Amino acid sequence: MVEIDERNESLAPLVRVLPGGAKAVKNRLLLTNRLLKRRISIPVILGLLWFVLLLTGPLFIRIDPNRIDLYRFVEPPSFNALLGTDENGRDVLARVLAGARVSLIIGFSSAAISLLLGTAFGSLAGYLGGWLDNLIMRFVDFSLAVPTIIIILLVAAVYGAGEFQLILTIGLTGWMPVARLARGQVRELKEMLWVEASQSIGASASRILIRGIMPALGPVLFIAGVSELRRAVILEATASFLGAGILLPNASWGNMLTSAQVYLLTAPWLALAPGFALSITLLVVGNFRAVVAAPRLKKKERVA
Amino acid sequence: MFLFTVKRFFYAALTLAVLAIVVFFALRIAPGGPVAFLMGPDQSNREREAAIAKNLGLDQPLLIQLWRWLGNMAKGDFGYSYFHRQDTLAVISERFPATLELALVCFTLAIVLGVGAGALAAYFSGSIFDKFVSNTALIILAVPSVWMGLLLIVIFAATLKILPSAGQETLGNSGNILDHLAHLILPSLSLSSGYIATFALNTREVVAETLSADYIRTARAKGLSESWVVFRHAIRNALIPIISLGGMALPDLLGGSAVVEAVFAWPGIGQLMVDSFGRRDYPVVLAISMLVAVTVLFCSWLSDVLYHLADPRIKYG
Numbered sequence: 083m084v085e086i087d088e089r090n091e092s093l094a095p096l097v098r099v100l101p102g103g104a105k106a107v108k109n110r111l112l113l114t115n116r117l118l119k120r121r122i123s124i125p126v127i128l129g130l131l132w133f134v135l136l137l138t139g140p141l142f143i144r145i146d147p148n149r150i151d152l153y154r155f156v157e158p159p160s161f162n163a164l165l166g167t168d169e170n171g172r173d174v175l176a177r178v179l180a181g182a183r184v185s186l187i188i189g190f191s192s193a194a195i196s197l198l199l200g201t202a203f204g205s206l207a208g209y210l211g212g213w214l215d216n217l218i219m220r221f222v223d224f225s226l227a228v229p230t231i232i233i234i235l236l237v238a239a240v241y242g243a244g245e246f247q248l249i250l251t252i253g254l255t256g257w258m259p260v261a262r263l264a265r266g267q268v269r270e271l272k273e274m275l276w277v278e279a280s281q282s283i284g285a286s287a288s289r290i291l292i293r294g295i296m297p298a299l300g301p302v303l304f305i306a307g308v309s310e311l312r313r314a315v316i317l318e319a320t321a322s323f324l325g326a327g328i329l330l331p332n333a334s335w336g337n338m339l340t341s342a343q344v345y346l347l348t349a350p351w352l353a354l355a356p357g358f359a360l361s362i363t364l365l366v367v368g369n370f371r372a373v374v375a376a377p378r379l380k381k382k383e384r385v386a
Numbered sequence: 387m388f389l390f391t392v393k394r395f396f397y398a399a400l401t402l403a404v405l406a407i408v409v410f411f412a413l414r415i416a417p418g419g420p421v422a423f424l425m426g427p428d429q430s431n432r433e434r435e436a437a438i439a440k441n442l443g444l445d446q447p448l449l450i451q452l453w454r455w456l457g458n459m460a461k462g463d464f465g466y467s468y469f470h471r472q473d474t475l476a477v478i479s480e481r482f483p484a485t486l487e488l489a490l491v492c493f494t495l496a497i498v499l500g501v502g503a504g505a506l507a508a509y510f511s512g513s514i515f516d517k518f519v520s521n522t523a524l525i526i527l528a529v530p531s532v533w534m535g536l537l538l539i540v541i542f543a544a545t546l547k548i549l550p551s552a553g554q555e556t557l558g559n560s561g562n563i564l565d566h567l568a569h570l571i572l573p574s575l576s577l578s579s580g581y582i583a584t585f586a587l588n589t590r591e592v593v594a595e596t597l598s599a600d601y602i603r604t605a606r607a608k609g610l611s612e613s614w615v616v617f618r619h620a621i622r623n624a625l626i627p628i629i630s631l632g633g634m635a636l637p638d639l640l641g642g643s644a645v646v647e648a649v650f651a652w653p654g655i656g657q658l659m660v661d662s663f664g665r666r667d668y669p670v671v672l673a674i675s676m677l678v679a680v681t682v683l684f685c686s687w688l689s690d691v692l693y694h695l696a697d698p699r700i701k702y703g
Contacts (some may be wrong), residue, residue, distance in 0.1 A: 089523075214548070224401060226634065228682055229641020232659070239663030240412060316530045320645055324660060325534045341535055346536060346551075347544045354540070357533040364528035 091353045092108040125371055127368035136363070143174045147180035148331045156349045169341060174352065177333035178359050184334050185363070187337045188249050188318045190274065193310035195253025197303060200260025205299070208268030209291055219265070222258040230255045231320060238326030248327050260306045267302050272297050300375065308371040312364060319360055335360045394690075398683045401455070402500075402676065409675045410452050413668060419444070420468045420666040442468060455672065465669035470661070474615070474669040478655065478677070484554060485654035489571060489639040492578035496635060499578075500585025501628060505621065507586070508593035519590065523583035531642055535576035535649035542572060552651040573650040577642050581635050588631055590622040625696040633689030637682040 121267035143164075149258055151171035165174040203222075207215040230252070237251045271277070272295065280290050282311040322336025335356040342352035401518045413461035414491040421438050425431070439445045443454070458465060507519040529537065548571050555562065596602065597620050643657030655674065662670040693700045 121580070223686070224682070229638050229678065230392050231641040231644060232675075232678060235644070235660055235663055236412070236675075239666075240415075319530060324648055325646065326419075326660075336532065339399075339532060343536065347538050350540050350544065353536045357529075357537060360530065360533055361528045364530075368528060375620060 123373075125369050129291060131194055132362060133186075134184065136179065136359075139179040139182070140176075142174070142178050145170060145176040147176040147333050149173075156345060156352070158349070161352055166349070168338075174338075174355050177338060178335070178355050180333040181338060181356060182359060182363070184245065184332070185195065185315050185318055185360075188245060188252065189314040190309045191249045193307050194254035194262055195249070196256035196310045196314075197307050199254070199256075199265050200257035200306065201296070201299065201303060204256065204261035204264030205268045205291055206297060208265035209272055209287065209295070211269075215265075218261065222261055225255070226258045228255075230242045230317060231324075232235050234317065234321045235324065235326050238248055238321070243321075243326050243329055245328060248318060248321060252317050256310050256313060260310065261313055262346040264299060264305050265300055270294055271298055294364040305343060305371055305374055308367060308374070311373070312367045315360070315367070317361060333382055349353070394687060398687070402627050402679055404577060405679050406456060406459070406672070406676060407452065409672060410455065411448075413666070413671060414448060418665050420668060423665050423698055424468060443680065459676070464673040467662075467667055467670050469665050469667045469670070471598055472585060474673045475668060477658070480654060481655045482650060482677075485640065485643050485647070486655060488570070488573060488643050488652060488654060489636065490640075493507055493632075493636055495574060495578040496581035496585050497632065498583040503582075503587045504586040504589025504591075505593050505624075507590045509616065510598060511597075516590070519586055523586045524610060526583040527547050527587075528578050529579065531576050532649060534579050535572070535646055538572045538576055539649075539660045554653055572651050573646050576649065577639065577646040579643075581639070585628070585631060586636075589624070593620060596620045596624045610685060627698060628702075629692045631687050633685045633692075636685045637678065640669055640678055640681060669681060 094262050103247040105145075151167070154163070154167045157167040158170075163173050163175065165178065166172055166250060168177070184306035189380055203218050214232060233255055233315065234248070241247055250334055268291075273330040277290055277294065280294060285294075318327055319336035319339070321361055322329075322334040323340050325337075325340070327336055328334035330341070342349075342356070345352050405602070420442065422437055423442060424438055425435060428434075431596075436445070443451060444453075455465065463547050464478075466472070467477050470477045507516040508664055510516055528535075539551045539683050542549040549572055551572065554569050555566050595618075602615060605619050606612075610619075640655075642655055643652075644659055646652065647656035648655045655677075658670065659674050662674065
């Protein structure tokens with residue numbers, strides 16, 4: 083990574099020669115520095131607080147999100163129900179929190195799948211090159227352009243809608259940008275002196291990839307992972323909205339929006355509550371990404 | 387150039403064929419099918435089941451069905467919709483114009499507003515306008531199109547009551563251009579907002595980078611007029627990433643329109659797609675998949691041509 087050399091000349095030789103050196107130096111300079119020294123700011127703390135609130139909320143709001151009470155049909159927000167009740171008398175706040183759980187589980191799991199596959203395919207293509215590189219990248223180019231929501235609809239129609247299907251579909255359709263990014267980085271890294279040094283003492287390709295190159299990909303993958311998380315949260319909400327994701331009675335921000343459609347005129351809080359929860363989450367995630375992304379990395383990502 | 391076009395065409399045809407086969411089998415592996423759907427409430431009549439299957443040609447071996455379908459498609463015959471009892475092409479062409487209209491309007495908005503705002507922000511880098519554009523774009527990106535649609539309805543249709551919230555035109559008022567445009571505003575805004583923001587952010591970054599390049603300083607030093615420097619030197623060189631964004635946005639808009647059509651009851655192909663998947667209306671699903679694939683391939687070909695036009699150093703093909 084060239085930027086390390088630019089920042090700290092004295093460490094440059096270490097980075098070039100030792101895989102372990104590259105790992106340690108890269109970590110210290112890129113991630114830790116950027117997170118701790120430069121950017122621990124009020125937005126970041128508020129963002130973390132938002133996640134804590136979403137995850138610990140059910141400990142304080144001890145209401146069953148699926149409990150139907152038809153005597154409390156569409157009540158406006160009050161002390162009894164902080165965000166009001168929906169068309170079945172269910173507590174909206176409890177449902178927003180239940181939706182958060184679903185959204186984050188699907189978000190993190192499918193982002194993990196995308197990261198894993200993307201790194202594997204991308205670094206293989208980048209390191210080995212040749213026809214494998216060609217094949218993988220051709221596939222990536224094409225499938226990047228296929229609208230994911232159509233694939234999700236197809237899968238939901240064929241295999242039914244559900245959390246598991248959603249995680250797999252979003253994860254399996256999201257690895258392409260990661261692969262592009264990883265490929266570019268690996269192609270850059272493999273020209274470094276320590277790779278040649280490792281090869282000359284007989285290290286295998288898999289060893290160089292796993293012990294040497296993978297650790298150096300860390301920061302780039304972190305940013306790619308956050309982008310994937312953002313994408314997965316949006317897709318989950320959209321799919322659930324269309325009835326191809328989380329199905330009622332289980333709560334999801336997407337299917338809460340579907341039910342709220344009928345009451346937009348009379349009870350707008352039914353739409354505003356899950357909608358703003360979604361937007362705030364996306365803002366927080368976007369902010370985390372901006373915090374870690376160095377200008378150089380941003381430039382790389384634009385192409386993806 | 388000619389050889390590249392031929393090669394490109396060959397790859398496109400190959401991709402389409404592979405995709406057709408994959409979608410075909412993905413649909414057939416799935417449990418349930420059109421026969422069960424068409425039989426309605428009486429699911430026990432085996433003779434009728436067999437008759438329907440025979441009528442639709444579904445009693446034939448899979449490979450023969452696949453071969454027939456591919457062969458007919460090559461002749462431009464997409465088969466007969468099981469549900470609509472109409473020619474598939476007729477079903478699709480009835481709905482497609484509305485979707486195309488929405489997608490093209492959104493694409494134009496994204497290019498004009500997104501690229502325009504981004505380029506201006508880059509030119510006045512660091513100004514209040516620049517900060518306004520960047521921050522607005524970041525906020526818009528946190529509002530997915532579903533939620534944006536509902537929000538716009540709450541604001542403009544429910545509260546201010548100035549714009550219609552659904553449909554393509556007021557009943558009994560067809561042919562009225564103003565009425566049509568009024569119906570188009572909210573759906574196209576909610577579909578395009580995300581693209582406008584993405585285009586603005588990316589354009590801003592690319593143009594800002596280009597404007598700080600050495601050759602721009604040289605151009606200015608030569609005494610070229612400011613507009614010449616910006617339009618002939620800077621914008622043209624910043625075009626490449628914008629083209630690749632645009633090339634991916636257009637097919638993506640087809641998928642996005644499925645969502646917006648559901649929110650605004652827009653009579654497009656999106657709803658047809660969702661319903662046909664559910665009904666296992668094989669001919670329609672397959673035809674729509676092919677339509678999306680052709681759009682994807684066409685846009686990727688178009689962006690390659692545009693790359694070449696924007697930067698002759700890039701070889702076409």
